Amino acid sequence: MERESLEMDVVFVGAGPANLSGALHLARLVREYNEAIANGTRAGESLGEIEIGVIEKGASVGAHILSGAVMDPRALAELMPDYAEQGAPIETPVLEDEFLYLTKKRAIKSPITPPPLKNHGYHIVSQNRLTAWLGEKCEEAGVNIFPEFPGAEMLYDRDDRVIGVRTGDKGIDREGRQKANYEPGVDLFAKVTVLGEGARGSLTKQLSQRLNLNDGREPQVYSLGVKELWELPDDRFALGRVTHTLGYPSDTKTYGGGWIYGMPNRVISIGYVTGLDYGDPLLDPHAEFQRFKMHPFIARLLNGGKMIRYGAKTIAAGGLHAMPQLYADGVLLTGDCAGFLNSQRLKGIHTAIKSGMLAAETIFAALLAGDYSAGQLSRYERLVSESWITPELRSVRNFHAGFKGGRWLGMANAGLQFLTG
Amino acid sequence: MKKLSEYGYRGSNINQRYDGLRFDNKTTFNKVTDVFHASVGHDEDQPAHLHVLDTNICATRCAEEYGNPCQRFCPAAVYEMVDDAATGKRRLQINFSNCVHCKTCDIMDPYQIINWVPPEGGGGPDYKNM
Numbered sequence: 241m242e243r244e245s246l247e248m249d250v251v252f253v254g255a256g257p258a259n260l261s262g263a264l265h266l267a268r269l270v271r272e273y274n275e276a277i278a279n280g281t282r283a284g285e286s287l288g289e290i291e292i293g294v295i296e297k298g299a300s301v302g303a304h305i306l307s308g309a310v311m312d313p314r315a316l317a318e319l320m321p322d323y324a325e326q327g328a329p330i331e332t333p334v335l336e337d338e339f340l341y342l343t344k345k346r347a348i349k350s351p352i353t354p355p356p357l358k359n360h361g362y363h364i365v366s367q368n369r370l371t372a373w374l375g376e377k378c379e380e381a382g383v384n385i386f387p388e389f390p391g392a393e394m395l396y397d398r399d400d401r402v403i404g405v406r407t408g409d410k411g412i413d414r415e416g417r418q419k420a421n422y423e424p425g426v427d428l429f430a431k432v433t434v435l436g437e438g439a440r441g442s443l444t445k446q447l448s449q450r451l452n453l454n455d456g457r458e459p460q461v462y463s464l465g466v467k468e469l470w471e472l473p474d475d476r477f478a479l480g481r482v483t484h485t486l487g488y489p490s491d492t493k494t495y496g497g498g499w500i501y502g503m504p505n506r507v508i509s510i511g512y513v514t515g516l517d518y519g520d521p522l523l524d525p526h527a528e529f530q531r532f533k534m535h536p537f538i539a540r541l542l543n544g545g546k547m548i549r550y551g552a553k554t555i556a557a558g559g560l561h562a563m564p565q566l567y568a569d570g571v572l573l574t575g576d577c578a579g580f581l582n583s584q585r586l587k588g589i590h591t592a593i594k595s596g597m598l599a600a601e602t603i604f605a606a607l608l609a610g611d612y613s614a615g616q617l618s619r620y621e622r623l624v625s626e627s628w629i630t631p632e633l634r635s636v637r638n639f640h641a642g643f644k645g646g647r648w649l650g651m652a653n654a655g656l657q658f659l660t661g
Numbered sequence: 662m663k664k665l666s667e668y669g670y671r672g673s674n675i676n677q678r679y680d681g682l683r684f685d686n687k688t689t690f691n692k693v694t695d696v697f698h699a700s701v702g703h704d705e706d707q708p709a710h711l712h713v714l715d716t717n718i719c720a721t722r723c724a725e726e727y728g729n730p731c732q733r734f735c736p737a738a739v740y741e742m743v744d745d746a747a748t749g750k751r752r753l754q755i756n757f758s759n760c761v762h763c764k765t766c767d768i769m770d771p772y773q774i775i776n777w778v779p780p781e782g783g784g785g786p787d788y789k790n791m
């Protein structure tokens with residue numbers, strides 16, 4: 241069977257908040273520009289039809305998306321000022337903030353929430369639902385979304401310029417033989433390919449090794465979040481309440497913390513994050529989460545409730561200095577695969593959305609210039625450094641490192657003792 | 662990650678760290694029960710998408726030095742050391758259809774020989790409402 245190929249203008253790999261925001265913003269910039277040319281309010285030549293595609297390995301948009309999630313709405317409001325009217329699935333505004341320090345038996349409530357964990361004005365969301373909705377908005381704007389198409393390999397020309405992506409084969413059996421339904425992967429050629437694969441992207445890894453995008457950067461640091469959704473029998477955990485914990489069950493050398501978010505219909509999102517720079521070879525992040533739930537305070541909360549969903553996903557928490565070079569010839573990196581997350585606030589949705597928008601602005605300028613070289617696309621790094629993302633990330637850069645030495649826990653401990661007298 | 666010996670562990674029994682951890686199926690669950698609630702699906706008749714470049718290391722060096730930590734850091738019970746009836750030796754079994762695409766193994770394996778690649782399109786978890 242012949243391998244098919246398809247020419248597009250821009251291909252986004254991964255339908256997460258970063259790339260969907262990028263695709264939507266780009267479609268809009270192109271449409272507004274073409275309209276302005278058509279009605280004479282702007283001089284120049286129309287860009288014509290720009291083909292924008294998004295490929296996603298999951299069975300549907302959002303199927304592989306897992307998050308907390310408390311979202312800072314700043315970026316979504318920039319992408320779509322009327323997001324509420326447009327039906328963005330917001331579960332509830334954050335109504336209460338609570339910060340607990342867990343000892344083995346007790347939960348000590350901080351009279352104030354440390355500023356980085358304050359969530360007033362934010363929204364509790366299911367990122368699975370939010371992403372699925374963003375996917376619909378993209379399709380309304382003329383973006384083509386292809387679920388069930390994983391990007392398997394980058395395509396390069398002779399000079400190592402990225403010219404697209406090859407999707408994975410279908411219908412290969414366990415021995416590597418072709419089955420009756422065999423279909424070779426498709427070669428998607430594009431002027432610009434955008435990787436928004438989330439933490440530890442598999443293509444991002446190939447690409448950055450081949451083009452040395454990590455040269456001179458600090459190694460990336462990761463955490464793993466293990467999460468369940470629970471249905472509680474009554475209103476014991478208030479809708480819109482956001483609880484974060486530190487302390488038990490993590491040992492003092494390991495970064496770790498819990499979250500509980502109150503969603504509608506007596507459902508809570510509960511989970512535990514463990515820093516993957518831990519030392520103990522017997523540590524098991526899933527077991528840490530089970531222990532967290534066995535803490536008397538948490539066990540009481542869950543008593544009589546029902547676990548309804550489970551999942552786990554890694555988080556890139558290295559911050560500004562661990563970010564790779566964000567561009568190369570014909571390619572840009574957005575969202576978590578480029579390390580845009582704010583690890584101190586455990587928030588990456590807003591920075592992912594913003595990075596996608598800045599990538600779109602970069603690509604739009606490249607389309608106008610007809611130039612997709614690294615030099616032209618380096619504009620993206622400039623836009624990132626001039627946006628609010630950079631000061632936000634700069635202020636937290638050594639956060640995870642502090643945890644590693646057990647210092648932050650010590651600090652939090654001391655702080656709480658001070659506060660509680 | 663450090664070696665078992667640096668923590669003074671004898672063998673890799675997790676009770677050395679998790680004394681008293683139990684799965685009561687009410688509040689706490691083992692990985693297999695939890696993963697059931699991630700609605701994971703993969704066509705089982707495909708090559709494993711977790712590429713382990715050298716599985717000889719598993720029963721020898723890794724068992725000795727780290728006690729096969731893949732069995733612990735993977736949150737979906739994908740990696741399992743089993744007795745191979747044919748050879749009488751221990752070997753790594755990869756239950757790839759459980760994989761929730763978290764990428765922990767690609768990051769954590771101490772010899773950096775696990776490579777996560779995407780499985781056939783559509784495979785993976787279904788994180789409805791997550």
Ligand SMILES: Cc1cc2nc3c(=O)[nH]c(=O)nc-3n(C[C@H](O)[C@H](O)[C@H](O)COP(=O)(O)OP(=O)(O)OC[C@H]3O[C@@H](n4cnc5c(N)ncnc54)[C@H](O)[C@@H]3O)c2cc1C
Nearest residue numbers: 254256257258297308309310391438465575576587588589
């Ligand atoms: C446990 C946990 C809790 C979190 N809590 C919060 C929170 O409370 N607030 C907050 O703001 N942020 C939170 N975050 C972070 C937030 O979820 C991420 O920053 C955000 O999802 C990043 O978006 P993204 O688009 O970069 O990547 P992702 O959301 O990871 O999306 C990437 C998409 O690309 C697809 N993909 C990957 N590789 C390929 C490929 N090769 N081919 C095709 N498709 C591919 C994936 O299937 C996925 O759909 C949390 C993260 C975790 C894991």
Ligand code: SF4
Nearest residue numbers: 735760761763764766
């Ligand atoms: S990606 Fe995550 S779930 Fe899949 S095998 Fe690796 S550690 Fe396990």
